Amino acid sequence: MSIWEYANPVKFMKTTDKILPWTVGVAAITLIVGLVWGYFFVPAAENFGGSVKVIYVHVPAAMMAINIWVMMVVTSLIWLIRRHHVSALAAKAAAPIGAVMTLIALITGAVWGQPMWGTWWEWDPRLTSFLILFLFYLGYIALWAAVENPDTAADLTGVLSLVGGVFAVLSRYAANFWNQGLHQGATLSMDSEQHIADVYWFPLLLCMAGFIFFFLALVLIRTRTEVRARRLGAIQQRERMA
Amino acid sequence: MSMLSVEGLAVSRGGLPVLEGLSFSLDAGHALVLRGPNGVGKTTLLRTLAGLQPALAGTVSMPPESMAYAAHSDGLKSTLTVRENLGFWASVYATNDIEPALKRMNLQSLETRPAHSLSAGQKRRLGLARLLVTGRPIWVLDEPTVSLDTASVALFAEAVRGHLANGGAALIATHIDLGLNEAKVLDLTPFKAKTPEEGGMQGAFDEAFL
Amino acid sequence: MIALLMRDLRLAVRAGGGFGLGLAFFLIVVTLVPFGVGPEGKILARIAPGILWVGALLACLLSLDRIFALDYEDGSLDLLVTAPVPLEGVVSIKALAHWITTGLPLVVAAPVFGILLHLPQGAHVWMVISLLLGTPALSVLGTFGAALTVGLKRGGLLLSLLVLPFYVPTLIFGAELVRRGAEGMNTETPLLMLAGITAATVALVPFASAAAIRVNLR
Numbered sequence: 001m002s003i004w005e006y007a008n009p010v011k012f013m014k015t016t017d018k019i020l021p022w023t024v025g026v027a028a029i030t031l032i033v034g035l036v037w038g039y040f041f042v043p044a045a046e047n048f049g050g051s052v053k054v055i056y057v058h059v060p061a062a063m064m065a066i067n068i069w070v071m072m073v074v075t076s077l078i079w080l081i082r083r084h085h086v087s088a089l090a091a092k093a094a095a096p097i098g099a100v101m102t103l104i105a106l107i108t109g110a111v112w113g114q115p116m117w118g119t120w121w122e123w124d125p126r127l128t129s130f131l132i133l134f135l136f137y138l139g140y141i142a143l144w145a146a147v148e149n150p151d152t153a154a155d156l157t158g159v160l161s162l163v164g165g166v167f168a169v170l171s172r173y174a175a176n177f178w179n180q181g182l183h184q185g186a187t188l189s190m191d192s193e194q195h196i197a198d199v200y201w202f203p204l205l206l207c208m209a210g211f212i213f214f215f216l217a218l219v220l221i222r223t224r225t226e227v228r229a230r231r232l233g234a235i236q237q238r239e240r241m242a
Numbered sequence: 243m244s245m246l247s248v249e250g251l252a253v254s255r256g257g258l259p260v261l262e263g264l265s266f267s268l269d270a271g272h273a274l275v276l277r278g279p280n281g282v283g284k285t286t287l288l289r290t291l292a293g294l295q296p297a298l299a300g301t302v303s304m305p306p307e308s309m310a311y312a313a314h315s316d317g318l319k320s321t322l323t324v325r326e327n328l329g330f331w332a333s334v335y336a337t338n339d340i341e342p343a344l345k346r347m348n349l350q351s352l353e354t355r356p357a358h359s360l361s362a363g364q365k366r367r368l369g370l371a372r373l374l375v376t377g378r379p380i381w382v383l384d385e386p387t388v389s390l391d392t393a394s395v396a397l398f399a400e401a402v403r404g405h406l407a408n409g410g411a412a413l414i415a416t417h418i419d420l421g422l423n424e425a426k427v428l429d430l431t432p433f434k435a436k437t438p439e440e441g442g443m444q445g446a447f448d449e450a451f452l
Numbered sequence: 453m454i455a456l457l458m459r460d461l462r463l464a465v466r467a468g469g470g471f472g473l474g475l476a477f478f479l480i481v482v483t484l485v486p487f488g489v490g491p492e493g494k495i496l497a498r499i500a501p502g503i504l505w506v507g508a509l510l511a512c513l514l515s516l517d518r519i520f521a522l523d524y525e526d527g528s529l530d531l532l533v534t535a536p537v538p539l540e541g542v543v544s545i546k547a548l549a550h551w552i553t554t555g556l557p558l559v560v561a562a563p564v565f566g567i568l569l570h571l572p573q574g575a576h577v578w579m580v581i582s583l584l585l586g587t588p589a590l591s592v593l594g595t596f597g598a599a600l601t602v603g604l605k606r607g608g609l610l611l612s613l614l615v616l617p618f619y620v621p622t623l624i625f626g627a628e629l630v631r632r633g634a635e636g637m638n639t640e641t642p643l644l645m646l647a648g649i650t651a652a653t654v655a656l657v658p659f660a661s662a663a664a665i666r667v668n669l670r
Contacts, residue, residue: 009451085451135617139610143600146610149256155667156600160614163596163660167618170649174621177641178628231451237258292534295670311534315527321466322459333455334535372531 007084009227016220023220027213034206042199056204058108060211061101065133068098068215072140073165076158085230086223088154091161092144093222097215099137106130125175132171136164150230245270245308245411246291246380251300252435253283253290259298259435260286266428270379273402273412273422278430284415285314287430288384291413310378314385316369320358324349324368327357332375343374346404348397363394370401381405381412387420396421453537453545460549463522470518474511474554475561481507482565493570500569501579501630507565508558508583509590509619515554516594517611519546520602520665529602533669539662547588547595547658555587571634578633582646586626589650592657593618599664621649 006012038056072091079088109127110120121127143160147153244267252262260283268274276284290297292311318327328340328349344350347367352360360368366389373381381402387395399421402412414420464471485503489495523529532542562583563576571579597615601607629642 132617132620135613139614139617142610142613146601146604146607151257152603152667152670156664159660159664159667160600163657164617167621171617171620171624174624174645177645178624227451234451240258289530292530294530294533307536309534311531313527313530317523317526317528317531319459319463319526319528321463326459326462330455330459331531331535334532334537336536 004082004084007078007082007086009086009231012086013224013227016224020217020220020224023213023217027210027217030206031210031214034203034210038200038203038207042203052112052200054108054112055200056207058105058112059204060208061108062105062130063208064211064215065098065102065105065130068094068101069133069136069161069165069168072098072161076154076161079154080158085154086227088158089226089230090219090223091157092154093226094215094219095137095141095144097218097222099134099141101215102130102134102137106134123179125172125179128175128179129168129172132175133168136168140164150233244268246302246304246413248291249301249303251287251290251302252298253286253295254298255283255286261430261433262299262435264300264430264433268380268411268413270409270411271406273406273414273425275420275422275425275427276413276415276430277417277427282430282434284430285384288382288413288415292382304380308378309380309382310373310376311382312369312373312384312386314388316365316372318357318365318368321356323354323356324360325353327368328371328375331372335376335378337375337377340371340375343371346374346401347371362389363391366390366394367397370398374401374405379410381410381414383412383414383416385416386414387416387418453541456532456537456542456545457549460546461552464549464553470515471553472557474514475557477514478507478511478558478561479565481510482568485569497570497572500566500571501575501634502627503569504562504566504571504579505582505586505623505627505630508562508587509616509623511558512554512587512590512594513612513615515550516598516615517601517608519550519595519598521598521607524602529665530669533665539665540658543595543599543658543661543665544592544654547592547654547661550594551588551591555583555591558587559583574636575630575634578630578639581633581643582626582629585643585646585650586622589622589653590619592653592661593622596657596661596664599661599668602665603668622646625649 006015035056039053042053072094075087075091075094078084079091106127109130113122114120140157140160143157144153147156247267249265251264252259253264254260260281264287266274276287278284286295288311289295291302292309294311322330324344325340328343332338332340332343344353347370349364349367349371352364357365357368366386370386373383387398390398395418402414402420402422405412412425414422414425482503485499485507486496489499520529523532533539559580562579563571566576566579594615597611597618600614601611604610625642625646629639629646632639632642
């Protein structure tokens, strides 16, 4: 028994068939409890006001936005090295979710930023690097869509995710340097985790777990769709051969 | 002596196996003509032999740096002259002397003409001259006589014969008769890949999904 | 290798090679910006480094799809891959040829066009330095994008979408270098970062480009 056995599409479909309902269930429970707790049972913070509640969506979404790219890099590497199809398809399935997570983080950030800083958008290094990350997601998705042969597409997007990951990190540091260079001392701290009280922290943790399971459920469903699409293609090819 | 030998080769196109169980060998001084209907996998086979794509199974053995590949298109740059086009490939293959090739392909009078002003037959002759300047013994040619008239086909056959006489070998995929009567002919149709149910090879690309 | 460089340069300057197109585009960008933001010298002087950098970047982008597409269409890319030269070297030489025909003219023209945008006196030399250090990275990254899209029929737009995010770090440090240089501030950090990014890009990205070409020809 090795873990690579689950990379076989048929085995993967069988296993996920059993796992998927549980994942969906856990995702639903943690998300609902976390969000309801965060939105209705947490006292309003003195210096933040009601708008602080957006962190229960904003922080988990931002966390996922970055980690989904990391996951895509890992699955792409597995594909490039070991040629497991499910791995490549999982990366493909994760990309649109990552893009949406980035978008959610950007939009909720704007919604939060408006009452806090009086502006919808600030060229803060963090905001900027998320915008760039969003562009990387778009490019990745577009490349998958543009290449016809699924094997070629998996290889090319794999290389893109690796090089793109490096440049996304590089952009983050470049943006840090760039804004600091212009507005010395006027940076707006967004590190809310550091001075957050337990009352806010626990529901936030729950929401983060909820987002992780939500992502897992989505990526499983989407990967299963991709596997089915490939199976369909394989059957059609088989018919053409006969 | 065998220059190129192929054992149990299987090749795929777009993830689908097209040819399998293919074995043949090519000796110095001989030519092998590959025949078969459209889509049987002649181009795929030649691209695999040239190292442009990996083989599904089987082995290809030949001396290192011994093959020159020529595809449907000649890879000519239309704004460069005949001499510049040829000189470029000569320096890529580090052979550098293009005069014999120009002479043998009867291109001397055209050497300062830009490639776009050549006729189809002249272009093909330039493509063959490129093969000559590579200095490689094994020629792998994909439809070399497309768009050639009878006289040019004869010239082509003459060039191949000259190459064979110098101890070279040629592997040619073609639809039409080249007039190379001494060449062996290999029909690829019997090697068409079968489905696994019919006893074809397992583990081809998309099988994992079934 | 040198033969390949000479061939690409020759092709670029012959009819239809597109040499000078990037430069003309650069001039158009520089001409259009004052129409957009108004003719005030002070504003123009402030935004000049950024405009020149963004203009150079877009001009660079313009000719990227030619790097491999033409060789792919006429079959010479197949022949180059089967030729006894390392593909990584071919890719690097192609990037170099692109830089000489596109990047280098931009470096030379930027200070001249800077006059049109009231680029501050002290900034001209920094403009040249920053472009000289930064544009090679633009060409190499562009080659990577071109390699990814070489087999696609309408790859041009996708190429821009793929490549532009990669240009962000170079753009940031390049423009910052000019700004700091113009204001007489410490230029060491952006200078080193810009040079570092270019050096790492030139050294490593050709491997990714070569891999992408091999995949695309398969």
